[in-house]
Every structure is written in structure tokens, then in C-alpha cells.
Amino acid sequence: MIGNPFHVLSTVDSTNNYAMAQVNAGPVADGSTWFAMEQTAGKGQRGKQWLSEPGENIMLTTALQPALALPQQFMLSVAVALGAYDFFLKYAGDDTRIKWSNDIYWRDRKAGGILIENVLRGNVWQYAITGIGININTPHFPPSLINPVSLRQITGKNWDSLALAHDLCACLEQRYSRLHPAVFDQWLEEYKSYMYRFKEPGLYKVNGEIFQGIIMDVLPDGRLCLEKGKTMLELGFGEVEFVIVK
Template identity: 65%
Template sequence: MVGHPFYILDEIDSTNNYAMEQVNSAYVTPGTAWFASYQTAGKGTRGKQWHAQPGDIVALSVALQPAMLPLSRQFMLSVTVALGVCDFLSSHAGDETIIKWPNDIYWRDRKAGGILIENVLRGNSWHYAIVGIGLNINQARFPEHLPNAVSLRQITGKTWDAVTLAQELCKYLDKRLKQLIPANYEQLLEEYKSKLFRWQQPALYRKDEEIFEGIIRDVLPDGHLCLEKDGKMLQLGFGEVEFILSR
């Protein structure tokens, strides 16, 4: 089960780094979770760092052994984890909680958190996946260079206990991961698409320095985004397109 065991770390550079060290140096029970009260060098996608004060965020990493998934279907793990995090946040923030492709968590048009999955391979087999999740919980305000960030405190007006929320999040992840079997792949992907930020809506994007209007029409099983531009369909991989945000 996700969150059994559940370790609380007072201070660490990055929960994903720590989890990776553990699975590379010793046997780790699948489902093991590490929560950090404070990260000195939290990791985001494409090398971005995550900065927050103690108690401000849920910083959680979980070690999984997705043996049921071939490497060719690894995007399904991202889909399933994103659904689990979205389920969790929407239980507190309401049904305006959505997923920004591929796996950021949004409330309305503002970023509430993100997911980083790092894989440990042994030859052609998927030995472990380290799932890192960061959610904004108690920040009252954000710096000017993060105009689209939002916290659960800003949404609800409440202050939250990060450890309690992290343990609750583990239960939501566990429930979703139990659904991750081949017979459910199509259904999970369709649910993921239905919760996407800007799904089937005209909006602005940037690719190769060009800003254009596009419409998200589909997400393929391998994770590629199908974006309609001027009546033509672009298939885009991670990092190949930027969402132009209004703020």
C-alpha cells in the first residue's frame, strides 16, 4: 500500500534524491513514502527547483514497482498519479481542480502543484519509479515571478497540517494505482483527458518562439499532446510547447 511505511524527514535536499538513494542502496518496500518538512533543493520538471518554507508544502516521494506496465506504456503511470493527486486536492479545493498536461495540478488557471516521476531501470526492466509530488499548502503569498501559483490556504482560507495531508494523499494514490491494470488503461486515459486544463478550448501557446492559438484535441497513449493549429494537428512531446498564461 502507498504510504506503508511512511517516513518523516525534518530536512533534506530533495525527497526524490533521498528516495533514489534508498532504492539504489538497499531493498525498499514498494509503496514506501518519504515526507520532508523542509527541502533545501526540491526538484521540479526539467531541472527547475522548488522553494518553500517549512510547513508550506506537501513534499512527498513514493517508491513504486510498476511491473505491470511495459516501458512503452509508462505514461499511464503519470496519468494514474495525476488523477490521484487531482482527486485528493479536489476533495479540499472543489471541482475546479484540474490537470495541466502532462502532470501539473491546477486550480482554475493557477498552479497548485506538480509531479516528477524518475525511473530506475535494470536493463530493459522497470525496477522502480520514484514519484515526487509537491503541493502548495500554506503559502499566504507568492513572489512576483510566480504570478500563477496558488495554495490550498488561499483557496480555502484555512491553515493545514502538511503531514496529515501527505498521509491522506497516499490513500488517494493507493486507490488510483489499484486501478492501473491493462483493462482500465483506456478508461483512465479518458478520465485524465476530461480533467485537462484547456481541454477542447481555444488558447494561446508558444512553440519555437511563435505564439499561436491552438486547441487541445487529444492526448495519445504515449503522452503526446495533439494540438490543433490552423486546422492542422500537431503531435507534441513534453517540453515542446509552452502554455501562455493570462497572468
């Protein structure tokens, strides 16, 4: 089960780095999870940093061993995104969304992110090192960040980030335990129904050009179908930037 065992680290450079070192040192149980009170070099997607004050937010990594072939890796990404969505929806309400590919949004603001790093042994997908950061108690963010939001800002309440981390693990487990190719079509439709800007006009940046487009679909391999005028672009991870007007 995700979160069993659940390790609490007082300080670490990155929970993903720590988990990666553990699986490289020897076998660990599927669902082993490491939660950090403080990260000194937390990682986000495409090399971005994830920073947080000690004990303020959820910063955890779980080592998963999905019974899937590597070409099916977007299935895991969808399952994890749905689990994180289920969690945040409980506390933040119906304005919760999933921004492609697996950020958690509230309205137009980013509440959390997911970073999955794969460990391969030959052609075998041995582990998916799945890092999740969710803003829980941050009262204010640096002006340099475009659109962050925390659960505290949404609800006006302070939360126990460690207790919520255990609840997040339970929500992830609800999805992960049912992860199977038979459910993927259904889950992909569910994922799209929760997507930020799905079939709504928005600004995007591709190859340095900013334009208004509409997300029309997400393919089973994770590519985003973005309508640009009369053209349909099929874009992979890192090939498109959502333009947020502050």
C-alpha cells in the first residue's frame, strides 16, 4: 500500500533523490513513502525547484512498482494525477483541476505538482519514483512566482501537513490499487473531464510563438491535442507552455 511504510525525514535535499538512492541500494516495498519536513533542493518538472518552509507543506515521494509495460507509463501518470485531484478536491472544493500533464490547479493557480522518474533494469520498469508537492500552509509566495496558491489561502485555515500527507497516500492508493489497462479508457475520460482549460480558449506558447488555442483531447500516450486555428497540434511533454496572465 502507498504509505506503508511511511518515513518522516527531518531534512533532505530532495525526497525524489532520497527515494532513488534507496531503490538503487536494494529492493524496497512497493508504496514505500518518504515525507520531508524540509527540502533544501526540491525538484519540479523540467529542472524547476520546489521550495517550502519547514513543516509547511506536503513534500513526499513514493516508490511504485506498477505492473505495466513502459509504453503504458502515461496510465500511471493519470492514476497519480487523479489520486492527487481526489485529495485536493476534498479540502479545496469544486474549483480543483488537473493541468496537463499532472499539476494540481485551483482556478487559475497552481496548488501542487507531480514528478515521476523511472528506474529501469534492462527493459523492465522496476520503479516509478513519484514525487508530489502540494502547497498546504504557505501564507504568502514570492512575487517571482506567477500563480501559486496554498490550501491555507483557499480555506483560511491552518492544516496539519503530516496528517494530510497520510490522507493523500490513501487517495493515491485508491487509484493505484485499481490501476489496470481495463480501466484506462474510463480513467482517461475522467481525467479529461477534470482538466484545466479543457475545450476552453487559452493562451499557449509553442516554439517561441504565443497564440490562442483550445485543448481538444489527450491521447493515450499522453500527447496533448491543441487546436491552433485550423491546425491540430499533437504535443509532448515540455513542448508547450500554458501562458498565465497574472
